[in-house]
Amino acid sequence: MSAESAKSETAKKARKFYGHGIPGVKLEDLTGKLIVVEGADGSGRSTQIARLVEWLETTGHATTVVGLKRSHLVSKELEQAQEGNILSRTTLGLFYATDFADQLENIILPALKAGFIVLADRYIYTLMARDMVRGMDEKWLKNLYGIALEPDAVFYLSVEPQELVQRNLAKNATLDYWESGMDLGLSRDMFDSFLKYQTAMQGAFKKLQKTYGFQIVDASRPVGSITKELRKKIRALLSESKT
Amino acid sequence: MKTFAELNFPGRLIAVEGLDGSGKSTQIYLLKRWLEAEGIKVYFSEWNSSELVKSATSKGKKRELLTPTTFSLIHATDFADRYERHLVPLLRAGYIVLCDRYIFTAFARDVTRGCPPEWVRGLYSFAALPDLTLFFKADLEVSLNRILEGRPKLKFFEAGMDLRLSTDPYESFRIFQGRILEQYMAMSQEFKFVVMDANQQVGKQQVLVRKLVAEKIDLKKFRRRSPLPLPPPASRPEDKSKDPEEDMAATV
Numbered sequence: 001m002s003a004e005s006a007k008s009e010t011a012k013k014a015r016k017f018y019g020h021g022i023p024g025v026k027l028e029d030l031t032g033k034l035i036v037v038e039g040a041d042g043s044g045r046s047t048q049i050a051r052l053v054e055w056l057e058t059t060g061h062a063t064t065v066v067g068l069k070r071s072h073l074v075s076k077e078l079e080q081a082q083e084g085n086i087l088s089r090t091t092l093g094l095f096y097a098t099d100f101a102d103q104l105e106n107i108i109l110p111a112l113k114a115g116f117i118v119l120a121d122r123y124i125y126t127l128m129a130r131d132m133v134r135g136m137d138e139k140w141l142k143n144l145y146g147i148a149l150e151p152d153a154v155f156y157l158s159v160e161p162q163e164l165v166q167r168n169l170a171k172n173a174t175l176d177y178w179e180s181g182m183d184l185g186l187s188r189d190m191f192d193s194f195l196k197y198q199t200a201m202q203g204a205f206k207k208l209q210k211t212y213g214f215q216i217v218d219a220s221r222p223v224g225s226i227t228k229e230l231r232k233k234i235r236a237l238l239s240e241s242k243t
Numbered sequence: 244m245k246t247f248a249e250l251n252f253p254g255r256l257i258a259v260e261g262l263d264g265s266g267k268s269t270q271i272y273l274l275k276r277w278l279e280a281e282g283i284k285v286y287f288s289e290w291n292s293s294e295l296v297k298s299a300t301s302k303g304k305k306r307e308l309l310t311p312t313t314f315s316l317i318h319a320t321d322f323a324d325r326y327e328r329h330l331v332p333l334l335r336a337g338y339i340v341l342c343d344r345y346i347f348t349a350f351a352r353d354v355t356r357g358c359p360p361e362w363v364r365g366l367y368s369f370a371a372l373p374d375l376t377l378f379f380k381a382d383l384e385v386s387l388n389r390i391l392e393g394r395p396k397l398k399f400f401e402a403g404m405d406l407r408l409s410t411d412p413y414e415s416f417r418i419f420q421g422r423i424l425e426q427y428m429a430m431s432q433e434f435k436f437v438v439m440d441a442n443q444q445v446g447k448q449q450v451l452v453r454k455l456v457a458e459k460i461d462l463k464k465f466r467r468r469s470p471l472p473l474p475p476p477a478s479r480p481e482d483k484s485k486d487p488e489e490d491m492a493a494t495v
Contacts, residue, residue: 020359077299087326094320101312143365
């Protein structure tokens with residue numbers, strides 16, 4: 001499926017949850033747009049989101065940004081638990097799902113109801129990919145994230161692991177424990193582990209792409225051209241909904 | 244779904260379920276004391292007790308931040324933490340694990356709160372079934388009166404106030420508990436609950452509990468290799484007894 005056809009399909013789709021969703025939500029009230037940007041650390045996600053917010057707001061669109069591990073309910077506890085690295089995979093998966101659900105119900109859905117554009121700095125796909133790489137059952141994950149709302153567009157910023165490792169080291173001079181998948185014991189060498197983990201993550205994303213049909217954006221290009229592509233696609237999405 | 248025995252775990256899991264005030268916690272406590280006194284490797288785990296998740300749960304409850312979905316997920320997180328870090332390793336090591344509430348509590352409560360049953364069951368599908376589930380069924384009025392005696396201050400979620408069943412917490416609690424009981428009864432056969440008459444006298448119930456456990460599980464297989472040094476209860480004079488509960492458990 002080409003990126004273009006995936007996009008127009010997403011745009012035409014009626015609002016729906018992936019599964020049972022959240023009890024008591026009226027889908028027709030959610031008049032805003034939910035746009036998701038996915039990608040590993042170093043894919044330029046945050047940069048692109050900042051640029052999109054700037055552009056959307058100056059063109060008169062009320063915009064809200066959400067991300068993972070930012071809920072009032074569990075973000076602090078999740079952070080603590082991760083520091084000690086004592087949670088097993090199911091627990092960590094469910095903890096993240098709780099964080100997601102809290103933000104979905106308290107930020108995303110109300111903002112969409114108010115007609116906002118919600119830019120999600122990662123969504124359920126990262127959570128699912130992480131859990132898949134850790135051996136969680138895909139059927140289980142699909143049921144769990146049946147609570148999630150289907151976005152209007154999902155952009156996956158794709159960068160090869162070899163390039164990601166360079167970008168992360170150039171930025172921080174070190175690699176993040178979790179982004180290197182060190183909990184998986186793939187390698188004791190962090191550099192090695194990072195490459196293996198990010199390759200596995202990419203594989204999981206490709207698998208998810210087949211089910212969820214998101215648009216793959218080549219993010220190895222210069223920042224400006226990526227922004228241009230994203231703007232073009234989002235502009236199309238926004239104008240389609242007006243007609 | 245399979246039980247731990249069917250999955251060839253060396254250990255066995257016994258769960259008690261029932262409404263608040265059904266007396267199930269007393270019964271499982273007495274069961275634990277008996278098994279301990281018998282020199283059996285036993286571990287007790289309570290619903291909603293994982294240290295890690297506790298602070299988030301209590302914050303959510305105190306500030307009434309929880310929706311049916313997050314309420315369900317946070318309890319599943321708590322359960323998963325206990326399941327993966329305590330229950331499974333202990334069952335692998337041949338322990339008898341006693342659970343005060345198990346996944347059926349979530350099945351009953353979360354569905355009463357409006358979560359889709361298939362979704363809730365899916366969340367907990369990583370968990371094996373207990374080898375024995377005792378359901379303590381008291382008359383709704385008996386359970387309610389036990390809890391409401393002296394009219395304690397009911398907590399928001401405990402009373403099901405989030406469901407807006409009634410503005411009066413006591414009325415809300417009654418309706419909520421009634422609905423949970425219906426959910427429990429609806430799954431009783433499917434999950435082979437052994438239904439206990441919880442209106443009976445505590446000691447009588449415990450005699451039956453112990454009989455059921457001994458019938459279901461070959462207890463001598465679960466003894467510690469070197470038993471804990473406990474003097475036989477019958478020959479123990481009063482002055483040595485520091486723990487009155489132990490005597491009580493032994494004489495039932």
